[in-house]
Amino acid sequence: MALEAKSVWGCAKAAHFHVGVPDSGSWRCGFAPGLRFVSKWECCCVPVLAQTHKAITPVEDEKPYTPGLDSSGVIERSHNTESTGFHKDLSLLRKPLSANELSFSFDDGSKVRVAYQGIPGAYSEAAALKAYPKCETVPCEQFEAAFKAVELWLVDKAVLPIENSVGGSIHRNYDLLLRHRLHIVGEVQLVVNHCLLGLPGVGKEELKRVLSHPQALAQCEMTLSKLGIIRVSADDTAGAAQIVASSGERDTGAVASARAAKIYGLDILAEKIQDDDDNITRFLILAREPIIAGTDRPYKTSIVFTLEEGPGMLFKALAVFALRNINLTKIESRPQRKRPLRVVDDSNKGSAKYFDYLFYIDFEASMADPRAQFALGHLQSDLLVDTDKHGDIYCHLFSILGICWISSYSWLLSSGYIFIDGYPAFTLT
Numbered sequence: 001m002a003l004e005a006k007s008v009w010g011c012a013k014a015a016h017f018h019v020g021v022p023d024s025g026s027w028r029c030g031f032a033p034g035l036r037f038v039s040k041w042e043c044c045c046v047p048v049l050a051q052t053h054k055a056i057t058p059v060e061d062e063k064p065y066t067p068g069l070d071s072s073g074v075i076e077r078s079h080n081t082e083s084t085g086f087h088k089d090l091s092l093l094r095k096p097l098s099a100n101e102l103s104f105s106f107d108d109g110s111k112v113r114v115a116y117q118g119i120p121g122a123y124s125e126a127a128a129l130k131a132y133p134k135c136e137t138v139p140c141e142q143f144e145a146a147f148k149a150v151e152l153w154l155v156d157k158a159v160l161p162i163e164n165s166v167g168g169s170i171h172r173n174y175d176l177l178l179r180h181r182l183h184i185v186g187e188v189q190l191v192v193n194h195c196l197l198g199l200p201g202v203g204k205e206e207l208k209r210v211l212s213h214p215q216a217l218a219q220c221e222m223t224l225s226k227l228g229i230i231r232v233s234a235d236d237t238a239g240a241a242q243i244v245a246s247s248g249e250r251d252t253g254a255v256a257s258a259r260a261a262k263i264y265g266l267d268i269l270a271e272k273i274q275d276d277d278d279n280i281t282r283f284l285i286l287a288r289e290p291i292i293a294g295t296d297r298p299y300k301t302s303i304v305f306t307l308e309e310g311p312g313m314l315f316k317a318l319a320v321f322a323l324r325n326i327n328l329t330k331i332e333s334r335p336q337r338k339r340p341l342r343v344v345d346d347s348n349k350g351s352a353k354y355f356d357y358l359f360y361i362d363f364e365a366s367m368a369d370p371r372a373q374f375a376l377g378h379l380q381s382d383l384l385v386d387t388d389k390h391g392d393i394y395c396h397l398f399s400i401l402g403i404c405w406i407s408s409y410s411w412l413l414s415s416g417y418i419f420i421d422g423y424p425a426f427t428l429t
């Protein structure tokens with residue numbers, strides 16, 4: 001099956017404004033009553049919020065992890081990945097899926113299958129298990145393979161890193177969110193404690209080289225500089241540990257998890273070597289179908305849009321949320337890769353070329369909340385409409401990337417959680 005990357009351009013032919021990928025399946029929808037636009041891009045119309053809900057067979061552990069127990073500023077201080085055991089026979093470890101070779105499917109329908117990038121022992125695997133403790137984890141060679149595995153129904157979900165407290169955003173995944181038709185349905189935060197690993201019996205002073213994922217190397221920048229070790233990038237931290245184990249080179253180490261040390265039979269030469277103790281990576285949970293927004297609990301919504309060039313455009317876009325007292329939790333901008341430059345003609349100054357950006361925003365409100373509906377209606381009607389030099393009206397990109405639950409102390413309290421030392425301990429209900 002050919003899997004092409006598709007842009008998600010906004011369009012509107014009818015009385016409602018809709019956006020979505022121009023083919024079948026699940027649609028990302030916008031909402032702005034009463035608008036009538038002509039899209040400059042390929043367009044198509046599907047009734048607003050009329051997503052097709054293909055049911056995923058409900059299974060016992062389908063329920064996503066509730067981030068409230070350790071997110072929203074209440075982050076678990078440690079993460080136990082030991083429970084899943086370790087593999088003595090490396091040949092028993094599942095081979096990662098690659099983006100070009102996604103041919104196998106699973107016969108075990110009883111478990112949620114969750115794709116992650118890397119191989120067993122990677123932090124992403126730990127995040128997948130934290131999100132779905134009883135899941136079957138499916139390693140993928142690249143982020144894109146994880147996206148495709150969900151799209152092709154080889155797995156039910158993907159858990160992918162989006163942001164790290166030290167390294168910042170994982171831009172590749174922001175870009176892939178637009179190129180694939182998956183929905184954000186949750187998130188999980190993981191405390192990442194890096195270890196310096198080496199072959200059994202090796203001292204850390206013997207190391208000349210260290211392998212790891214570039215994010216992990218960046219998170220341990222100061223420690224590695226002090227040790228004066230050459231950094232070599234690998235596909236993922238566990239992959240680095242595997243290479244060290246199989247190479248037999250005593251002067252080569254890896255930065256990876258304690259679980260990777262166990263799986264690949266390496267010694268832990270130093271623990272918690274990240275530059276900041278609180279090294280936290282935020283992962284997104286992606287699925288084929290979106291969460292249906294409610295008002296029963298706090299929600300977070302993720303959107304992406306483009307804006308016209310001009311003074312105060314971003315300020316005005318953000319104001320639609322501020323005016324309705326909607327909290328923003330994240331803003332990210334990315335250049336438009338397919339159309340990076342925009343030429344703006346100015347009769348006084350001549351023409352100028354600007355970088356064109358995509359803006360990704362997470363805000364704390366549910367799409368079932370009228371405040372969010374009005375904010376997005378306002379955004380679309382005032383800011384996402386544009387005319388070209390012939391006076392034709394067209395609209396910019398706008399897409400809802402997903403909705404997920406969030407929790408706050410007040411929600412946890414009202415739901416019966418009790419707190420020990422300021423952290424939610426267990427549920428009373």
Ligand SMILES: O=C(O)C(=O)C[C@]1(C(=O)O)C=C[C@@H](O)C=C1
Binds near residue numbers: 118123161215236
């Ligand atoms: O290499 C891994 O183990 C991963 O899971 C990838 C990854 C990342 O991409 O940021 C995940 C968490 C850590 O921040 C370091 C690396």
